[in-house]
Amino acid sequence: MEKNEELLADFPKTWILEDGTKVTVRPMVKQDRDRVALFFKRIGEDELCFLKDNVTDIRVIDRWIERLDYDRVLPLVADINGRIVADASLHRRKEGWRRHLGGVRVVVDPAFRHKGLASKLIDELTAVARKEGLDRLYAEIPADDQAAINVFQDRGFTRVALFEGDIIDRAGKYHDMAVYHLELTERR
Numbered sequence: 001m002e003k004n005e006e007l008l009a010d011f012p013k014t015w016i017l018e019d020g021t022k023v024t025v026r027p028m029v030k031q032d033r034d035r036v037a038l039f040f041k042r043i044g045e046d047e048l049c050f051l052k053d054n055v056t057d058i059r060v061i062d063r064w065i066e067r068l069d070y071d072r073v074l075p076l077v078a079d080i081n082g083r084i085v086a087d088a089s090l091h092r093r094k095e096g097w098r099r100h101l102g103g104v105r106v107v108v109d110p111a112f113r114h115k116g117l118a119s120k121l122i123d124e125l126t127a128v129a130r131k132e133g134l135d136r137l138y139a140e141i142p143a144d145d146q147a148a149i150n151v152f153q154d155r156g157f158t159r160v161a162l163f164e165g166d167i168i169d170r171a172g173k174y175h176d177m178a179v180y181h182l183e184l185t186e187r188r
């Protein structure tokens with residue numbers, strides 16, 4: 001079995017959230033394009049500035065979908081009867097000096113928050129990263145995104161750096177960017 005297939009063999013997974021909600025978790029596929037676009041439409045303007053990419057631009061989603069390569073970016077979606085309620089991704093470089101690192105991002109539909117979904121998705125991606133032999137996970141989070149900071153800290157991530165003004169939002173406002181790490185091995 002190829003590495004990619006082996007990774008995919010674990011999915012789909014069915015999870016029961018803290019309030020009993022049943023979700024299916026699986027890698028994003030090409031057919032998800034419109035559902036992913038709809039998902040990001042449900043994220044408020046005030047939170048779009050917390051996301052790295054301009055997800056309101058369908059060309060951004062198209063680029064993700066066209067270039068799906070799970071060894072580079074593994075996007076997991078949580079699906080409830082065809083409605084995508086969360087997107088969490090593990091970002092990797094196949095080559096070069098950052099090939100031992102994995103970046104993690106997560107967004108949850110406002111109607112499905114506080115049910116432990118982001119936490120479970122981060123744990124799932126952490127398990128994938130361990131399986132893949134990565135040394136460390138990182139998350140780049142706007143320093144004023146307290147919800148995300150709490151979630152990542154709860155999962156064991158710790159702040160290792162703060163870059164002043166490294167983020168500029170859609171309105172042109174500057175934000176500090178905090179970097180969080182989770183060590184997966186003691187190799188270093």
Ligand SMILES: CC(C)(COP(=O)(O)OP(=O)(O)OC[C@H]1O[C@@H](n2cnc3c(N)ncnc32)[C@H](O)[C@@H]1OP(=O)(O)O)[C@@H](O)C(=O)NCCC(=O)NCCS
Nearest residue numbers: 050105106107108113114115116117118119147148150151
């Ligand atoms: C951050 C985010 C992903 C959290 O999703 P979620 O599914 O609600 O998170 P969980 O239910 O797993 O929350 C786990 C813990 O995080 C903390 N937390 C979650 N939302 C919070 C909030 N709005 N304020 C403060 N703490 C919060 C709590 O400690 C929570 O534990 P509790 O439920 O026992 O109180 C979600 O708010 C979101 O999508 N925000 C916009 C996008 C974003 O900021 N992404 C991060 C960039 S990497």
